[in-house]
Amino acid sequence: MRALVLILAAAPAAADPQFRPVPLPTDHVYSGGWEHFVGGGLAAFDCDGDAMPELLAAGGEAPMTLLRNVTPSVGGDLAFAAGDFPEITGATGAYPLDIDGDGTLDLFVLRVGANMALKGGPDCAFTDATADWGIDGADRWSTAFSATWEAGQDRPTLAVGNYVDRDDPDGPFQACDGNQLLRPAAQGYDSTPLTPGFCALSMLFSDAARRGVQDLRVSNDRHYYVRGGTEQMWQFPEVRLLGPEDGFDPVSIWGMGIASTDLTGDGLPEVVLTSMGDQLLQFARAPYAYDSAPYETGATAHRPHVGDDGRPSTGWHSAFGDADNDGREDIFIAKGNVDQMPGNAMHDPNSLLMQQADGTFREVSDIAGVASDARGRGAVFDDLNGDGLRDLAVVNRRAPLEVWQNVTTGSGQWIAVEARQAGGNTRAVGGFVALRLPGGTVREKEITVGGGHAGGSALPVHFGLGDVQRAEVRVTWPGGTATDWTPIDAGQSITIRRP
Secondary structure, three states: OOOOOOOOOOOOOOOOOOEEEOOOOOOOEEEOOHHHOOOOOEEEEOOOOOOOOEEEEOOEOOOOEEEEEOOOOOOOOOOEEEEOOOOOOOEEEEEEEOOOOOOOOEEEEEEEEOOEEEEEOHHHOEEEOOOOOOOOOOOEEEEEEEEEOOOOOOOOEEEEEEOEOOOOOOOOOOOEOOEEEEEEOOOOEEEEEEOOOOOEEEEEEEOOOOOOOOEEEEEEEHHHHOOOOOOEEEEOOOOEEOOHHHOOOOOOOEOOEEEEEOOOOOOOOEEEEEOEOOOEEEEEEEOOEEEEOOHHHOOOOOOOOOOOOOOOOEEEEEEEEOOOOOOOOEEEEEEOOOOOOOOOOOOOOOEEEEEOOOOOEEEOHHHHOOOOOOEEEEEEEEOOOOOOOOEEEEEEEOOEOEEEEEOOOOOOEEEEEEEEOOOOOOOOOOOEEEEEOOOOOEEEEEOOEEOEOOEOEEOOEEEEEEOOOEEEEEEEOOOOOEOOOEEEEOOEEEEEEOO
């Protein structure tokens, strides 16, 4: 078994993580027929400037729901209030990003129908700017999204993944729609097809080869492409589909979500790919080349771990994050049956996989209190009240959205970092935040937009520290320029601005 090397020597002996449910002002349910079996994304971002992230949930046939974060103080009990938001139905998901470079987060909303780009304004006000920005919203069944800023551009390149072509009379099987690449042009955006498409359910721009350019990984659902399709990697800027001759050995899975982070410290990111059946943890062996973790690693999360339903699990949103701040990245996976698929578990609790000192993973979601067996879809695994502990929220199909506050006792120290720069790419997407621990160990995380399942976060980059009280941070900006190492005391969130 491949061992992980990013382990703090003095990690605290914390108890198992603990979460408690948070009451919500409304029972938001992701609803709808066949076209909303997939999707159900959740976005987390601060739209009112109080450093307490809001939540925006896709509703399917129901309207989207904005939950305003009204937690009374940093570290206080999580609290939400219903927020005003445009009445948008047909939404499968949403991603926050600053599209127009004005410093305020906007939203790209995925829909069954025309996608929408919403301009963010003061106090969580959003207006439809799709036409004003020259973005082709199309009229398809969109289920995946990612964005990057290419060299020399002050506006983002947008990748949109589409599911089944609803107009194909021979569908739905073997009727996957093509995907769409939107690149900045003199007047708005040029739309270029990304074909073949194999029913994309997750996309992620990431510098997977550490060559200074983000490439596009696409996770595809074998259920509808049936055969002949695979996971995909598009190399940029030339937009070339990679294959075995490039070192990329595609796998065919029922792909639904992507999570990415460097677990081993070699500079190349590992990935978790969710699926029906095994959830694949893949280690980067070389640029674009991956080895699937052996079963003994404990990350497959292939069947329900509580209850008596022994059928295969269905994984959706996946996310890396340190649940107890011991310095080791854990994995959260939202789970749930597509709808009534008899070959898969109907009672399929979420998974929270805690990384152990030997690099294996241990399931604790039932102990932690987050093993809901509702039909989970999109999720957020981030600090929602500023106390340095990652909280959880999950959108469910046919059941209300759930939020849990992390109340783990005996957790380790932490640091969170936001990067800001002038120009179009205000959030430094494509850059890296690095942490250097006493003794010289360096951990690094990439700033990305995309991945997960139909939703993502625009929040500070979070590091668990274990017992470490002080560390150094550095930002490598898009383009390769880096800041000096800056000493930071634990227990705070800081912003580093590019001169």
